[in-house]
Amino acid sequence: MYHDLELVLQHDLIIDWKEHYKEVFGKHTLLLQNRLHELPVFQPENLARLIENTPSEHYDFVRPGVIGTKKSQWLQGSIDGAAGEDVLRAVEEGRFWLSVRALQAWDEGFAQVTSRIFDELEVKVPGFSSFKHKTGMLISSPGAQVYYHADVPGQSLWQMKGHKDVYIYENCEPFLSDEQLEGIFLGQTEEEIRFEPWYDEFATKVTLSPGQMAHWPLNNPHRVENHNEVNISVTTEHFTAEIRDFYAIVYANGLLRAAGISGNRHSRGAMKYAKMALAAAHKVIYKRMVRAKEGAKSPRTFRLDMSAPDFMGEMRAIG
Numbered sequence: 001m002y003h004d005l006e007l008v009l010q011h012d013l014i015i016d017w018k019e020h021y022k023e024v025f026g027k028h029t030l031l032l033q034n035r036l037h038e039l040p041v042f043q044p045e046n047l048a049r050l051i052e053n054t055p056s057e058h059y060d061f062v063r064p065g066v067i068g069t070k071k072s073q074w075l076q077g078s079i080d081g082a083a084g085e086d087v088l089r090a091v092e093e094g095r096f097w098l099s100v101r102a103l104q105a106w107d108e109g110f111a112q113v114t115s116r117i118f119d120e121l122e123v124k125v126p127g128f129s130s131f132k133h134k135t136g137m138l139i140s141s142p143g144a145q146v147y148y149h150a151d152v153p154g155q156s157l158w159q160m161k162g163h164k165d166v167y168i169y170e171n172c173e174p175f176l177s178d179e180q181l182e183g184i185f186l187g188q189t190e191e192e193i194r195f196e197p198w199y200d201e202f203a204t205k206v207t208l209s210p211g212q213m214a215h216w217p218l219n220n221p222h223r224v225e226n227h228n229e230v231n232i233s234v235t236t237e238h239f240t241a242e243i244r245d246f247y248a249i250v251y252a253n254g255l256l257r258a259a260g261i262s263g264n265r266h267s268r269g270a271m272k273y274a275k276m277a278l279a280a281a282h283k284v285i286y287k288r289m290v291r292a293k294e295g296a297k298s299p300r301t302f303r304l305d306m307s308a309p310d311f312m313g314e315m316r317a318i319g
């Protein structure tokens, strides 16, 4: 099942592409067969080395609360210096998830795979031109969940190991209001957005198996439930000129709403550019704020310890 990176990249990664998919790409949920899971990096010993090589600032090792608890009760831990095999065993036997970020920026193999994915999509979907690509990996325990939320960039979810149910909802009321979308874009919505169990009647549910990828319309809220097995997934994110402009408009609307003026997500013409300028100016100030906040946010309060209860040991002072 695992092949050399060069061998995998010799052929298209997406294997069941149909000509008419270019008309629905980004507009409707698409489930695509692919060969990403054949990459040698997903072999357990290679995965263990990748985990060990992950820069400390590019991972979250999280102990979620029992199902249904708020994100604020989740604990962040450290796997710095841990053996990759131990991390994988803790995820398999305990209750954790490991999110590895920005793989395209620090792992040569993923840098190649990421460019390859988007080159391929740009050929398959005429007019699709994307940038600001980001690739992440999520390794999560049996039964783990990702709560209902929506994301800013275009997104695809690629399944490598295990199975998960992905519920995808439309990006409009009542599933996502303008105000909620603005909150997400402004970075103010940290907790999950409002979710009602009856939303599921209107959801598109896909069960991802290894070798499948789901791509859904921009900002569509979604939530994920692992089956009772370890899951390994990869996420790819992208921006297009259209997504960037939309981002600026929604961002500006959020600022205007805060000032008591309500906006429209579908601004056109001069108003659109005025809003983009407003958003750009504000972002400079905002970025500084976020950076200051990020540094202070979510300290790691435990470290992986295979001999401690629940694999959670005390943090040691570094010095």
Ligand SMILES: [Fe+2]
Residues within 6 Å of the ligand: 149, 150, 151, 222
């Ligand atoms: Fe997401």
